[in-house]
Amino acid sequence: MAGSFAEARAQILSLQPATLRAKAGEVRRFGSASISAGTTLRASADRLGAQRGAPYQAYRERVSPTAGWLADLGRPTADTGTAIEGAAGAAERAQMVLAQQEEALARYAVNPSTTAAALAAAEAQALAVLNGAIGEVTSAYQGILPPPPTPAPVVAAGPGTSGTSAGSGTGLGGALGGAAAGLAAGLPNGGAERGSTGVDGAAAGGGAGGAVGAALGPTSGPFAGFVQDPTSGNLIDPATGRQADASGRFLDPITGEPFGPASPFVSRLEGLGGGVSPVGGLLGGVPGGLGAAPGAAPVAGAGGAGSFAGGAGFVPGGALPFLGAGGAAVGTGFGTAAGRGRGGSGSFAALYGGVVPPSLAGNNPAAAQLRQQAATNLSTMAGTAQRYTAIASGQAAPGAYLPPMAGGGAGIAGGGGSATRRGGRSGPRITEPASVWGAVGGGGSCPDRRRTPSRPTAEVEDDSVWSAGTTAPRSLDAC
Amino acid sequence: MTTPTPAPTPDDGFPDDYVAFNAPALEAERRVLDARPERSAAEVINALTVDAAAFGTVPGASAAAGRVTSWADRSRAEMGRVVAEVTDLTGCTGAMRDMCVQAGADTEAAARSGTPR
Numbered sequence: 001m002a003g004s005f006a007e008a009r010a011q012i013l014s015l016q017p018a019t020l021r022a023k024a025g026e027v028r029r030f031g032s033a034s035i036s037a038g039t040t041l042r043a044s045a046d047r048l049g050a051q052r053g054a055p056y057q058a059y060r061e062r063v064s065p066t067a068g069w070l071a072d073l074g075r076p077t078a079d080t081g082t083a084i085e086g087a088a089g090a091a092e093r094a095q096m097v098l099a100q101q102e103e104a105l106a107r108y109a110v111n112p113s114t115t116a117a118a119l120a121a122a123e124a125q126a127l128a129v130l131n132g133a134i135g136e137v138t139s140a141y142q143g144i145l146p147p148p149p150t151p152a153p154v155v156a157a158g159p160g161t162s163g164t165s166a167g168s169g170t171g172l173g174g175a176l177g178g179a180a181a182g183l184a185a186g187l188p189n190g191g192a193e194r195g196s197t198g199v200d201g202a203a204a205g206g207g208a209g210g211a212v213g214a215a216l217g218p219t220s221g222p223f224a225g226f227v228q229d230p231t232s233g234n235l236i237d238p239a240t241g242r243q244a245d246a247s248g249r250f251l252d253p254i255t256g257e258p259f260g261p262a263s264p265f266v267s268r269l270e271g272l273g274g275g276v277s278p279v280g281g282l283l284g285g286v287p288g289g290l291g292a293a294p295g296a297a298p299v300a301g302a303g304g305a306g307s308f309a310g311g312a313g314f315v316p317g318g319a320l321p322f323l324g325a326g327g328a329a330v331g332t333g334f335g336t337a338a339g340r341g342r343g344g345s346g347s348f349a350a351l352y353g354g355v356v357p358p359s360l361a362g363n364n365p366a367a368a369q370l371r372q373q374a375a376t377n378l379s380t381m382a383g384t385a386q387r388y389t390a391i392a393s394g395q396a397a398p399g400a401y402l403p404p405m406a407g408g409g410a411g412i413a414g415g416g417g418s419a420t421r422r423g424g425r426s427g428p429r430i431t432e433p434a435s436v437w438g439a440v441g442g443g444g445s446c447p448d449r450r451r452t453p454s455r456p457t458a459e460v461e462d463d464s465v466w467s468a469g470t471t472a473p474r475s476l477d478a479c
Numbered sequence: 480m481t482t483p484t485p486a487p488t489p490d491d492g493f494p495d496d497y498v499a500f501n502a503p504a505l506e507a508e509r510r511v512l513d514a515r516p517e518r519s520a521a522e523v524i525n526a527l528t529v530d531a532a533a534f535g536t537v538p539g540a541s542a543a544a545g546r547v548t549s550w551a552d553r554s555r556a557e558m559g560r561v562v563a564e565v566t567d568l569t570g571c572t573g574a575m576r577d578m579c580v581q582a583g584a585d586t587e588a589a590a591r592s593g594t595p596r
């Protein structure tokens with residue numbers, strides 16, 4: 001159990017799930033190959049054993065045990081491979097949990113109203129989550145119990161063994177020799193010559209009797225470049241935060257539900273007023289949700305991050321508690337929410353192939369707030385996916401966590417300066433091409449769209465959130 | 480005076496000490512063995528290296544890595560013995576085939592000449 005966030009982080013970063021998975025594959029291949037070899041040898045033994053005569057029976061008696069031993073390797077070897085693969089999965093989930101916690105902490109840290117004490121409390125709670133993930137990896141490791149293979153029932157001396165198989169080949173030869181002698185004995189002159197030449201003689205004929213004994217995501221196709229959430233299996237676009245489920249359907253950025261027929265979520269959202277965030281209630285009982293006050297309370301919600309999907313789920317809103325007060329800044333800080341806000345749900349439709357996510361399709365008083373929340377969720381999702389990619393590829397930033405979107409928004413804003421105020425972020429941040437947001441204009445002359453007159457006031461965040469912001473407490477430096 | 484009971488014979492009518500000199504069958508199985516059916520498994524286990532670092536530094540990692548390493552080493556050793564066994568079997572089967580060919584030829588020659596060798 002790690003005693004500090006930095007220690008837990010180091011432990012999780014030390015995991016190499018891809019390597020483990022590869023090893024699991026190799027172990028399984030060994031099992032499969034063993035079964036195949038055993039099957040082939042057993043068939044050979046049966047075929048020749050069906051022939052009439054002691055030599056053929058000797059062949060079968062010698063080959064069958066070896067064939068059985070090879071075939072019996074299959075099951076325990078497959079179990080071992082499965083156990084290693086399970087450990088790899090646990091390691092992947094732990095790294096995703098780390099990415100989620102880091103992203104959430106980074107977003108929380110950048111909130112101007114986050115105090116050092118609150119951040120420390122958040123980090124402590126994140127540590128508990130990480131320790132839980134580490135515990136799962138440890139449990140998975142404890143399940144790796146490959147049974148030691150029994151000695152192979154062989155006659156011939158193998159490397160590293162002190163087998164007593166001198167003249168193993170003569171077991172068959174001897175038997176055949178004896179049989180041939182017996183046959184020849186029926187002939188005039190006894191046929192002793194034949195028998196005596198029966199392959200090294202019957203002296204070793206007793207040998208026959210003694211022989212009884214392992215991506216992150218798809219690299220091609222429409223979701224190439226997406227990252228697969230090891231917990232839910234959903235695919236996440238690191239650039240935009242879009243999600244798709246295993247069937248290839250996009251997931252609603254608010255509800256996490258795949259697009260399809262109108263779901264209950266839609267009607268419930270449409271019936272809500274704008275004063276209370278509907279997101280908190282929908283995403284797993286996060287108290288406060290969007291409207292939660294900054295401080296310890298929102299952080300406490302971190303433990304509920306997975307409640308929506310079960311386990312350490314990676315779902316829209318997973319880090320929402322951390323965004324209690326800073327969500328608006330975070331959403332726009334990604335450099336894309338402004339475009340969405342001005343474009344309304346149509347901008348989201350551009351993201352999703354022309355289909356507006358169900359939760360954003362309704363024209364209701366909460367629409368602006370929902371769009372804002374969707375932008376925040378997408379931003380969080382993208383940031384987490386980027387962190388996970390970096391962690392899984394062994395390129396995680398050396399620090400425990402870094403404030404988000406310092407550089408990410410700048411590139412997306414089409415040269416606008418509004419999102420560049422926190423330059424210098426060193427962590428990886430992939431930016432999506434402007435085209436994915438549809439309405440983004442190019443060139444550095446793009447005005448600050450946050451001040452577009454047509455934009456609903458509900459979407460205009462307080463300018464203070466774009467100020468220099470807070471710096472990470474010194475306690476983070478140690479991480 | 481009682482008639483002696485004849486010795487039981489197999490259903491196929493051959494006496495128990497009958498040996499079929501089936502060189503083609505032996506050659507067929509020798510080829511099966513010569514194709515080294517165990518080779519694939521041996522190659523996989525020989526190539527399998529357990530990198531303890533891949534297990535990380537979480538609690539229980541080194542123990543798990545040790546168990547897998549031990550299992551792999553043991554499996555390698557045993558597969559080595561199996562390889563030797565199949566090698567030996569291949570040679571034995573070839574020798575049997577040769578003996579059958581020779582014995583068949585001798586038997587045929589004896590039958591033709593009436594002078595057993």
